[in-house]
Amino acid sequence: xxxxxxxxxxxxxxxxFVAGWASPTTxxxxxxxxxxxxxxxxxxxxxxxxxLEAAMAHLDSRPLAxxxxxxxxxxxxxxxxxxxxxxxEVHREMEPQHAALREAMVITRSVSDLV
Amino acid sequence: MNVEARMAxxxxxxxxxxxxxxxxxxxxxYDPEYYEAERKAIFCRSxxxxxxxxxxxxxxxxxxxxxxxxxxxxxxxxxxxxxxxxFHNVCTHRATQLVRDAExxxxxxxxxxxxxxxxxxxxxxxxxxxxxxxxxxxxxxxxQVAVDSCGGLIFVNLSPASAPPLKEFLGEYLVDRLAxxxxxxxxxxxxxxxxxxxxWKLDYDNFQESYHLKFIHPRSGAATFTPENxxxxxxxxxxxxxxxxxxxxxxxxxxxxxPTQKLIFGAGARFAMEKGLMPNPTNREYYALFPNFFxxxxxxxxxxxxxxxxxxxxxxxxxxxxxxxxxxxxxxMLARExxxxxxxxxxSEDVGVIRAxxxxxxxxxxxxxHFQAMEGLCRHLFNVSNAMVEEYRREAAGxxxxx
Numbered sequence: 001x002x003x004x005x006x007x008x009x010x011x012x013x014x015x016x017f018v019a020g021w022a023s024p025t026t027x028x029x030x031x032x033x034x035x036x037x038x039x040x041x042x043x044x045x046x047x048x049x050x051x052l053e054a055a056m057a058h059l060d061s062r063p064l065a066x067x068x069x070x071x072x073x074x075x076x077x078x079x080x081x082x083x084x085x086x087x088x089e090v091h092r093e094m095e096p097q098h099a100a101l102r103e104a105m106v107i108t109r110s111v112s113d114l115v
Numbered sequence: 116m117n118v119e120a121r122m123a124x125x126x127x128x129x130x131x132x133x134x135x136x137x138x139x140x141x142x143x144x145y146d147p148e149y150y151e152a153e154r155k156a157i158f159c160r161s162x163x164x165x166x167x168x169x170x171x172x173x174x175x176x177x178x179x180x181x182x183x184x185x186x187x188x189x190x191x192x193x194x195x196x197x198x199x200x201x202f203h204n205v206c207t208h209r210a211t212q213l214v215r216d217a218e219x220x221x222x223x224x225x226x227x228x229x230x231x232x233x234x235x236x237x238x239x240x241x242x243x244x245x246x247x248x249x250x251x252x253x254x255x256x257x258x259q260v261a262v263d264s265c266g267g268l269i270f271v272n273l274s275p276a277s278a279p280p281l282k283e284f285l286g287e288y289l290v291d292r293l294a295x296x297x298x299x300x301x302x303x304x305x306x307x308x309x310x311x312x313x314x315w316k317l318d319y320d321n322f323q324e325s326y327h328l329k330f331i332h333p334r335s336g337a338a339t340f341t342p343e344n345x346x347x348x349x350x351x352x353x354x355x356x357x358x359x360x361x362x363x364x365x366x367x368x369x370x371x372x373x374p375t376q377k378l379i380f381g382a383g384a385r386f387a388m389e390k391g392l393m394p395n396p397t398n399r400e401y402y403a404l405f406p407n408f409f410x411x412x413x414x415x416x417x418x419x420x421x422x423x424x425x426x427x428x429x430x431x432x433x434x435x436x437x438x439x440x441x442x443x444x445x446x447x448m449l450a451r452e453x454x455x456x457x458x459x460x461x462x463s464e465d466v467g468v469i470r471a472x473x474x475x476x477x478x479x480x481x482x483x484x485h486f487q488a489m490e491g492l493c494r495h496l497f498n499v500s501n502a503m504v505e506e507y508r509r510e511a512a513g514x515x516x517x518x
Contacts, residue, residue, distance in 0.1 A: 026452060026455065029452075030456065049374075049375055052378060053378060056378075056445060056446045056449065059444070059445030059446070060444045060446050063443060064442055064444050064445055064448060067445065071445075075445045075448065075449070078449055079448070079449055079453075082375075082379060082449065082456060085373070085375045085376070086335075086457065089373045089375065089376075090335050091335075092334075097467075098463050101467060102459060102460070104309045104310070104466065105308075105434075105462065105466075106307055106308050107306075107459075108307060109304065109305055109306040110306075110455065111304065111441070111442065111448075111451055112451050112455070
């Protein structure tokens with residue numbers, strides 16, 4: 001994104017994660033998680049988890065249908081955070097094994113796709 | 116937390132005593148000959164859950180479903196009269212499959228081979244040069260399957276002439292309960308599918324018992340285990356003809372959730388409350404509909420699972436999480452995403468042991484498997500299935516057909 005501001009004001013700390021994690025579909029978010037390294041997941045989780053509550057407060061200030069492009073990127077990041085949270089906080093060192101098993105579970109439809 | 120209620124927990128082992136205690140023949144879970152009998156005795160005769168009414172919102176809406184166990188491709192269609200009908204996706208001229216799209220909206224179905232044109236009601240409307248056939252159009256309608264719905268769920272039966280009414284098959288209790296689940300009001304869903312080297316019962320049974328939870332899901336299922344109920348067992352079982360239910364233990368350990376999980380799950384619960392989905396008598400109840408479908412009535416994670424047999428040792432699963440109305444806010448969308456991914460994550464933990472179980476079965480080294488009292492739903496599925504297989508074999512022996 002070359003220094004371009006992609007997220008709403010107040011979330012500059014997450015700008016560096018937009019290109020890597022703000023995927024528009026559930027399947028893409030799941031795939032990104034599975035393809036990520038432990039260091040990538042931990043860095044994203046450490047930056048994004050403390051901002052989850054503030055991000056949702058900002059995004060919930062207007063109806064979903066009225067979110068602009070920057071808001072949608074922030075929402076995509078928060079949904080990616082959900083995926084990464086399971087890896088970082090629940091599966092931990094077992095995540096690589098789970099990633100391999102999840103491969104067989106093909107996401108065919110999602111109500112949370114932003115496209 | 117209600118301490119008295121927690122202290123009172125006692126595994127409902129007495130509720131499964133009537134099912135017996137005999138070892139279970141292992142062949143039922145890997146033997147191609149046994150599967151062939153199941154295929155004919157059960158799957159080609161039973162009502163099978165196949166879709167949801169939200170997939171067919173208006174006249175002309177259709178879905179195509181593949182039932183590999185019968186080599187059948189099925190079209191479910193909402194007619195101009197708003198009635199749901201089911202047809203084999205097979206042109207009655209020379210058997211060409213009519214429809215390739217998995218879903219859509221149409222005014223009718225035209226065979227790509229010779230342009231035979233069928234209405235939404237399955238009747239042959241026109242066919243080029245039909246005068247040169249030796250047929251009447253009224254004898255050329257698409258072959259029908261039985262279709263009905265309950266609680267928003269669509270069922271088909273491949274033997275329409277002998278199928279009992281769906282509501283009779285489900286019984287009064289399940290008809291009432293299914294109508295009250297969040298799924299009955301659903302307007303949309305997320306879905307993932309998988310294929311697995313596992314017999315359909317072996318795969319399905321994994322989701323019918325809590326015995327494995329603390330060993331296979333020690334972290335993702337941590338909230339389920341409490342000192343009073345260390346295995347996270349259900350508090351009761353119910354048996355309804357060929358179907359079964361279980362009521363999950365309500366006293367989960369909310370402190371096991373991380374702050375992030377509490378935030379997201381809390382939002383999901385708030386939206387479920389706002390939509391009137393909780394409290395509801397179905398919120399903790401699990402509905403296992405014979406032969407291959409289950410639905411959980413959770414207000415924040417009302418998911419279904421259908422296991423289609425592909426062979427004696429392979430199956431295909433469809434997991435759906437249904438939702439009532441579109442998400443209105445970002446938090447509601449996030450809660451739906453998280454609910455979906457958690458189901459998929461927890462499920463991924465099961466896959467390895469299910470595959471390992473099938474490999475062990477395939478070796479043929481075991482003559483029997485064993486179900487304990489709290490695996491009673493697995494025993495019930497075997498008992499019901501096996502009774503149908505035995506009845507079918509008696510019928511086949513009487514008519515000289517191979518079973």
